[in-house]
Amino acid sequence: MNKTINWGIIGIGKIAEKFASDLATIEDAKLTAVASTSIDRATAFAQKHNAAHAYGSYEQLFEAPELDAVYIATPHSLHHECTMLCLKNKKAVLCEKPFAMNEAEVREMIEEAEKQDTFLMEALWTRFLPTTKKILELINEGAIGDVKTLHADFGFIPPYLPERRTLNPAFGGGAFLDIGIYPAFLSLLILGYPSQILAAATLGPTGVDETTTFVYKYDDLATASLNCTFGANTETDAIIYGSKGRIHIKKKFHESQEIELIPDEGEPQTFSFPRTTFGYDYEAREVNECLRAGKKQSDLWSLKDSLRLIHLLDMTRQKAGISYETDRSF
Ligand SMILES: NC(=O)c1ccc[n+]([C@@H]2O[C@H](COP(=O)([O-])OP(=O)(O)OC[C@H]3O[C@@H](n4cnc5c(N)ncnc54)[C@H](OP(=O)(O)O)[C@@H]3O)[C@@H](O)[C@H]2O)c1
CATH class of the missing domain: 3.30.360.10 (Dihydrodipicolinate Reductase; domain 2)
Known part of the structure; x- marks a missing residue:
């Protein structure tokens, strides 16, 4: 019998609904807590997906008694901030794509994961299909x-x-x-x-x-x-x-x-x-297996892979003239 991996979710929009429904198909994983900017939305989502704990702020998620991994499903511009919050609380992170707005943000996330000796993976779900x-x-x-x-x-x-x-x-x-x-x-x-x-x-x-x-x-x-x-x-x-x-x-x-x-x-x-x-169950299973094996990153989609991808995205944006206020490096 595998150890059950207890999941939390930050940001409950469209993709969080799909992820929670796929997570429910995995026998040795459980959605235990959800955090939203709205306590009413969190409570309704938790009831629908049988999660024991609902919180009306992201910071409160870490009050959940059992929490192994957090799935971050906020808009791109919040991925960095939400990931840093989880890592500082020493919680494993599966963060939606794109991993962050740019390479500088991704580097900080990876440095924090290393500092906290905590698992981190980009939810590049296609890789696991x-x-x-x-x-x-x-x-x-x-x-x-x-x-x-x-x-x-x-x-x-x-x-x-x-x-x-x-x-x-x-x-x-x-x-x-x-x-x-x-x-x-x-x-x-x-x-x-x-x-x-x-x-x-x-x-x-x-x-x-x-x-x-x-x-x-x-x-x-x-x-x-x-x-x-x-x-x-x-x-x-x-x-x-x-x-x-x-x-x-x-x-x-x-x-x-x-x-x-x-x-x-x-x-x-x-x-x-x-x-x-x-199809989101495949990436969740990968996280579950990595955590049980004590790994800090996935071999299939490593942090180096994520870094190469965000660098490629930055360089392509630069050529195409696509920029955001968060851009620091170009
Ligand atoms: N892997 C995939 O196939 C796939 C598919 C779709 C999207 N995504 C990724 O998942 C992320 C979320 O996409 P989504 O389509 O689920 O977005 P969405 O429906 O807009 O949901 C995003 C959620 O983020 C939270 N949030 C926190 N601050 C917010 C703010 N200032 N404005 C709006 N929302 C805020 C909200 O939940 P609370 O208020 O409840 O916290 C909101 O429901 C994106 O980065 C996207 O690239 C991935």
């Missing part, structure tokens, strides 16, 4: 030869609510940090850190990027053509092209349950990984 593991396996065994070019896009039209986090610059709004992170992540995972970055963005009425198109070059070996937009409902799939075939990650590629291997010679093969959850 079985489809992602299968893609890496196929590429490593040479199923499509050498990867030559990768195409990924992510686009949808959010409701026009300028004060909400998706379009509000004060919360780190804009397509790139919210959904452009997925094509950037895929390229980083498959091809590594690029040798050259090209990027352009269109800005919407609130001043955040509506569409960002970016190209990564990998010496003279490979390229990636990537796109994200809040201006159109795009296909939101990804194709990895190699010298011997391709892998199609079916839409929406960041949460895919099916990939197709299409070799240049031979029959196509479909690999399906159906699930009944949203």
